[in-house]
Structure formats: C-alpha cells, structure tokens
Amino acid sequence: MRRRLAVATLLLALLAPAGAAIAATPKVDLVDIEDEVMCVDCGIPLNTAEGAQPDSERDFIRGLIAQGKTKQQIKRALVAEYGEDVLALPETSGVGITAYAVPIALAVAVIVALALLVPRWRRRPAAGMAGADGAVVIPGGSPGLSQADAARLDEDLARYEG
Amino acid sequence: MKRLLVPALAAVVAFGLVGLLAYGLLSRSTDDSIEQAVARGDFPRAPSAVLPVLGSDATQSVAALRGKVVVLNFWASWCIPCRTEAPILERAHRRLSASGAGTVLGVTYNDSTPASQRFSDKYDMSFPILRDVGTKLAERYGTSRVPETFVIDRRGRIVDVFRGQIDQSFIDRALAKARA
Numbered sequence: 168m169r170r171r172l173a174v175a176t177l178l179l180a181l182l183a184p185a186g187a188a189i190a191a192t193p194k195v196d197l198v199d200i201e202d203e204v205m206c207v208d209c210g211i212p213l214n215t216a217e218g219a220q221p222d223s224e225r226d227f228i229r230g231l232i233a234q235g236k237t238k239q240q241i242k243r244a245l246v247a248e249y250g251e252d253v254l255a256l257p258e259t260s261g262v263g264i265t266a267y268a269v270p271i272a273l274a275v276a277v278i279v280a281l282a283l284l285v286p287r288w289r290r291r292p293a294a295g296m297a298g299a300d301g302a303v304v305i306p307g308g309s310p311g312l313s314q315a316d317a318a319r320l321d322e323d324l325a326r327y328e329g
Numbered sequence: 330m331k332r333l334l335v336p337a338l339a340a341v342v343a344f345g346l347v348g349l350l351a352y353g354l355l356s357r358s359t360d361d362s363i364e365q366a367v368a369r370g371d372f373p374r375a376p377s378a379v380l381p382v383l384g385s386d387a388t389q390s391v392a393a394l395r396g397k398v399v400v401l402n403f404w405a406s407w408c409i410p411c412r413t414e415a416p417i418l419e420r421a422h423r424r425l426s427a428s429g430a431g432t433v434l435g436v437t438y439n440d441s442t443p444a445s446q447r448f449s450d451k452y453d454m455s456f457p458i459l460r461d462v463g464t465k466l467a468e469r470y471g472t473s474r475v476p477e478t479f480v481i482d483r484r485g486r487i488v489d490v491f492r493g494q495i496d497q498s499f500i501d502r503a504l505a506k507a508r509a
Contacts, residue, residue, distance in 0.1 A: 207439045207464075208439045219407035219408070219409065220405070220407045220439055222407065223405075223406060223407040223440065223441065223444055224441070226444070227441040227443065227444065230443065247462070248441045248442060248462065249439060249441070249462065249463070250462050250463025250464070250465075251463065252463060265349060269345065269346070269349065272342070272345070273342060276338050276339075276341075276342050279338060280338060280339075
C-alpha cells in the first residue's frame with residue numbers, strides 16, 4: 168500500500184509540470200490570429216480578405232500553428248516575413264503615429280472647446296432671467312411669463328398639490 | 330479673440346483630417362513616373378537597396394551589379410502570371426550568365442520565405458532572388474502588383490519596363506536595348 172502511494176506520488180510529481188506547461192501555453196487557432204493581422208496586399212484585416220495572397224498568408228500562419236508557436240511568436244514571424252504593415256495596429260513611429268495622435272488631438276480640441284463654451288452657455292441664461300418688463304424669461308430665449316401669469320401659475324400649482 | 334479660438338481650432342482639425350485623407354489617397358495611387366521617363370528616353374537610375382538573398386545568409390543589391398545587364402523581376406508564389414513567366418526568366422538568365430553579360434534578379438513581393446522557396450524550386454529558378462520585406466524596394470519602382478519587370482543597362486539605368494506578365498518578345502527586345 169505504501170509503495171503504491173509512493174509510485175502514485177512520484178507519477179503526479181512528474182506529470183504536474185507537464186500539465187502546467189500545457190496549461191500555460193494558450194492554444195492558438197487561425198481565427199484568433201486573423202482578426203489581428205492584415206492582408207498586406209489588400210490593406211484590409213486578414214479575416215475579411217479573399218484572394219491568392221491572403222490565402223498564402225493563412226497557409227504560412229497554419230504552418231506556424233502546426234509547429235506549436237504562440238500567438239506572439241506567430242506575429243513576430245509575420246513581421247519578419249511581411250514587414251510591420253502586417254500588424255493590424257499601426258506603428259508607433261513615422262506616419263503611423265498619426266493614427267494615435269489624431270484622436271488624442273481631437274479629444275483635446277473637444278475638451279478645450281467645451282471648457283470655453285460651457286461657462287458662456289451657463290452665463291447666458293442667468294443674465295437673461297429677468298426681462299426688462301419684469302417678465303420671467305425661460306432659459307433658451309423663448310417668450311416669458313408676465314408676473315401676473317407666474318403668480319396665477321403658482322396658485323394653480325399650490326391648489327393642485329393641496 | 331476668444332470668439333475666434335473655437336472656429337480656428339475647428340479649422341485646424343478639419344485641415345488636418347483633409348491632409349491625412351489626401352496623404353492616404355496619394356500614397357495608394359499608382360506611380361508611373363518610371364514608365365514616363367523611359368518613354369521620353371530619359372532612362373532613370375535604377376533604385377537600389379541591400380536585401381537578403383532567398384535561401385542564403387548573403388545580401389545583394391541592384392547597385393552592386395553595375396556593369397552588368399540586369400532583368401529585375403518582382404514576383405510572388407501566389408501570383409498566377411508569375412508561373413507562366415518563370416521559364417522565360419530562367420531562359421533569359423541562362424543566356425545572360427552564359428555570355429557573362431548579366432543576370433536576372435528576382436525580388437519577392439508580399440510573400441513568405443517557405444512559399445517563395447517552394448516556388449523557386451518548382452520552377453528551377455537558378456537566378457538570385459532577393460526578399461523585399463515590407464515592399465520598400467518595390468515602392469521605389471512604383472510596384473503595387475506583380476509581376477513587374479525592369480530591364481537595367483550596364484550603367485545602372487532602367488531602359489525598359491513592363492507592368493504585367495512578360496513574354497519572350499519583350500525580353501528579346503529589352504535585352505537588345507540594354508546591350509546597345
């Protein structure tokens with residue numbers, strides 16, 4: 168009994184690292200890679216591309232998957248074969264940086280515009296609340312209520328709530 | 330002053346976006362300046378880059394072949410017309426190398442090394458083949474599809490160009506021009 172237990176423990180000890188290694192290596196399939204790389208000849212994502220060149224690119228990826236390469240290794244191999252343009256995300260240097268810079272610049276421009284315009288919008292209704300004839304001006308510039316109408320409205324509301 | 334700031338910002342952003350769009354369109358348009366120069370008889374200098382040789386650790390460039398006639402051919406294993414012209418190029422290479430006059434120089438286009446190697450083996454291509462990773466050299470020749478062939482004379486000038494599948498008569502005519 169003790170011997171069996173020892174053999175079982177030894178087997179478990181031997182198999183555990185192998186199991187952990189298998190678990191640590193994520194399974195990669197073509198679909199998982201295709202949406203993150205480009206068809207270099209047509210300039211669209213590989214998962215939407217059709218034709219001889221994208222098929223050739225897929226064959227290359229299948230070959231690397233069969234060799235047990237990880238996703239990162241496959242992407243590195245694709246860059247080595249086809250250049251940086253094969254990656255769906257643009258480069259972080261040269262002209263590619265505009266893909267990151269333009270949205271940031273747009274966001275900054277919107278924030279600056281809001282920072283300038285919002286205080287102005289908030290000031291405008293406050294200044295116009297009381298009309299020259301004593302009328303109450305509704306924010307947004309629509310015609311206001313006279314003081315008599317406002318008093319009647321208050322009375323109606325009080326009656327309604329009472 | 331403050332009143333002008335927002336329209337000015339909007340104008341800058343709009344001009345930036347229009348500029349990017351223009352750049353995108355221009356960078357994708359076909360560059361036929363080499364054909365135009367050849368047609369005028371200007372014979373432009375052949376662009377060159379040091380590139381790795383397929384199936385070897387060596388590198389090679391068009392400039393290093395100055396003094397020889399070079400038939401520069403952009404091809405890919407996935408390109409169907411390239412299969413038809415491969416034997417024509419091989420015959421031209423054997424003719425040029427036998428006389429010592431020059432060489433055919435293949436350049437792969439958006440192709441993987443294993444696929445290019447298989448194609449080269451299948452069609453018995455004995456001429457040197459360069460790997461143009463990222464198509465940087467192709468761009469300098471205005472090449473955006475394959476096959477395309479440029480014939481370069483001993484002085485390193487492009488004397489003939491064909492964008493598409495070549496035939497024997499093109500090679501004969503272009504080589505006669507390059508050797509003249």
